[in-house]
Amino acid sequence: MTRHIAERYIRFAQLEAAGQSPIYERLALHVARSQNCLGFLSTLPADRQQPNLLFAAVRHVAGNISCPEAFDRVIRDRAEEVATVMRRRTTQTNEPGRCAVLLTLLAQITGPITLIEVGASAGLCLLPDVYGYDWGDHKLPPPPEFEGRAPILQCNTSPGTPRPMAHPDIIWRAGLDLNPLDVSRDADVAWLEQLVWPEHQLRLDRLRSAVSVAQCCPPRLVAGDLTQDLPALIAEAPPNATVVVFHTAVLTYVADQQRRDAFARNMLESDAIWISNEGPRVFPQFAARAGQYREDMFLLMQNGQPLTWTGPHGQQIAWLSATQA
Ligand SMILES: C[S@@+](CC[C@H](N)C(=O)[O-])C[C@H]1O[C@@H](n2cnc3c(N)ncnc32)[C@H](O)[C@@H]1O
Incomplete structure (x- = not known):
């Protein structure tokens, strides 16, 4: 044992x-x-x-x-x-830095968008249109009303990485979590901070900035299980917008592979655009299409198609070449 x-x-x-x-x-x-x-x-x-x-x-x-x-x-x-x-408590690390990799896909989707995150924790990744970005050779400042308050998310990129020119047009957003954390509760914020690894001062700083922005415009979070309660949340989304469902660092907590695969099948059969940013073991059937296997990275996929390896905290993008993807 x-x-x-x-x-x-x-x-x-x-x-x-x-x-x-x-x-x-x-x-x-x-x-x-x-x-x-x-x-x-x-x-x-x-x-x-x-x-x-x-x-x-x-x-x-x-x-x-x-x-x-x-x-x-x-x-x-x-x-x-x-x-x-x-x-x-459970491990509910909420890493807004992951928005730097998500944005490369979100910015390419024709809006307006209704954005739904499953496994949202405190919902900090539901605010990609609020943060600023620094991809090294390309930058996108936060919208003027969040200038000076929103964190600037830094991410190293490889050649071939798309360059988002504007924030996505998100008209409605919601998150689903077994146990949503509340950025207005000191105990929940303290737990989020304790989940950041001790040497990671930059991550702690940007978590604090993201929390302070979220405290002003908290995304709606609903308690529920992604394997059961997602259709009801999607049904609430307003019409005439593209529904995007995403998750990062979540499906690994659904221990049963059959339940993960059923979730993937449901997403592929739905009308929503499905973005997955998870370790490669989570969906081995899709990861096999990514060519070289990266145990230390996440795999960012859209509708089951691997597009790039990503640093687990959103710190890096290694875009797959056209032949790999
Ligand atoms: C490591 S956190 C990731 C949070 C956020 N996605 C991010 O990347 O910053 C994983 C979250 O998934 C949630 N979670 C795990 N299993 C879930 C399930 N079956 N349904 C809904 N949420 C779940 C946990 O409660 C936790 O808040």
């Missing part, structure tokens, strides 16, 4: 934290060796044993810790507090 947990933490250290967060890499390798930590994790349900959840919960209880021995002490001395957070 604890062997599986240890392997999961080693995988996390090697595939996710390495090169991104030396602190989490060190702590994850420590957890994988620590009988104290492994014993603690084995008392939790399997879907509450994730590294991101454990590390954010420890930060919630004890603040930033980078030393393995201190981490071990928190798990030993404050186990019940950490476990309570891990049972009550």
